[in-house]
Amino acid sequence: MLFEIxxxxxxxxxxxxxxxxxxxxxxxxxxxxxxxxxxxxxRKATLLRAAVNRGETLSNEELNAALDVEFQAWExxxxxxxxxxxxxxxxxxGSRELSPSxxxxxxRLHRLLVKRLHPDIHPGQSDEERRFFAIAQAAYKAGxxxxxxxxxxxxxxxxxxxxxxxxxxxxxxxxxxxxxxxVQLNVLLGQLEELKxxxxxxxxELLGSPRELARVRxxxxxxxxxxRKVAEAYEEAIRELRGEKR
Numbered sequence: 322m323l324f325e326i327x328x329x330x331x332x333x334x335x336x337x338x339x340x341x342x343x344x345x346x347x348x349x350x351x352x353x354x355x356x357x358x359x360x361x362x363x364r365k366a367t368l369l370r371a372a373v374n375r376g377e378t379l380s381n382e383e384l385n386a387a388l389d390v391e392f393q394a395w396e397x398x399x400x401x402x403x404x405x406x407x408x409x410x411x412x413x414x415g416s417r418e419l420s421p422s423x424x425x426x427x428x429r430l431h432r433l434l435v436k437r438l439h440p441d442i443h444p445g446q447s448d449e450e451r452r453f454f455a456i457a458q459a460a461y462k463a464g465x466x467x468x469x470x471x472x473x474x475x476x477x478x479x480x481x482x483x484x485x486x487x488x489x490x491x492x493x494x495x496x497x498x499x500x501x502x503x504v505q506l507n508v509l510l511g512q513l514e515e516l517k518x519x520x521x522x523x524x525x526e527l528l529g530s531p532r533e534l535a536r537v538r539x540x541x542x543x544x545x546x547x548x549r550k551v552a553e554a555y556e557e558a559i560r561e562l563r564g565e566k567r
Contacts, residue, residue, distance in 0.1 A: 322509035323439055324432050329516050331462040337521045339413035340528050342406050348541040350402050355548035357395050361388055362555035369562045419464055430469040431461045437479050441505065450479070 365384055372379045389396075419427065438454040440446055446454075453476050460468035516522055527533055 322506060322513060323441060324435050326509065326513055326516065327431070327435060327458065327461070328428075329513075329522060331458060332464075334516075334521050335409075335412060335462065337524050337528065339409045341521065341524050342409035343413055344528060344534055345537055345541070346406055346409070348538055348545070350399075350406055352541055352545040352548065353402060354399060355545045355552060357392070357399055359548050359551040359555065360395070361392055362552050362559065364388060364391065366555050366558045366562065369559060373562055419466070423464075423466055427461065427464055427466050427469060430466075430473050431457065434469065434472060434476070437476055450476070 365388060368384060368387065369379060434454070434457040436442065438446075438450055438457060440451065440454065443450070453472055457469060457472045459465075460472065527537065
């Protein structure tokens with residue numbers, strides 16, 4: 322369970338988001354950008370019309386300063402979206418495709434290190450062990466086989482000695498351990514179900530359907546073309562309010 326949850330968090334979901342950014346996300350950002358521009362121009366036309374009705378004159382600088390304040394959160398959201406888009410495309414273009422044998426070895430080593438270092442399995446870890454686990458997780462996310470091999474070698478001392486399994490506590494302790502493991506398993510099953518039913522995991526179905534993907538892209542293009550027309554209409558209205566010729 323821990324291994325599957327880590328795989329979704331560190332490999333599957335980042336890959337889904339990167340693929341979505343390249344297939345659909347850029348169109349969503351275009352739509353958002355045109356929506357923002359249309360809203361801003363509509364508000365500019367409203368402010369300008371109100372000023373004209375009062376017999377006042379507002380310069381472009383005054384209008385833009387007022388709009389910058391009103392639309393700050395929207396502009397920040399657009400900047401965040403663009404930064405996310407770039408980061409995801411960089412992930413997609415920067416990731417090296419592993420050979421089947423390398424992929425199998427990366428998964429084997431990660432499974433080994435999860436069993437050896439995961440804090441949910443080993444409470445009360447040392448600082449060093451926590452750092453090794455963080456390095457292993459980052460290496461797994463990046464598909465860095467060499468670093469995983471290094472961590473596996475450096476933490477071999479944590480493996481239980483032969484013959485240690487079953488030593489000590491007896492049936493009562495084993496029953497307590499089993500009960501705790503069952504509780505933890507139920508928690509992990511809930512986490513796994515939540516991951517697989519939420520964003521971005523649910524985008525896998527869309528990305529796996531060329532027909533549905535084409536439909537979504539087509540709809541987005543239609544929507545931002547409509548927003549572009551709205552923006553152009555408000556630009557024309559603003560020119561008329563200012564008495565400018567086209």
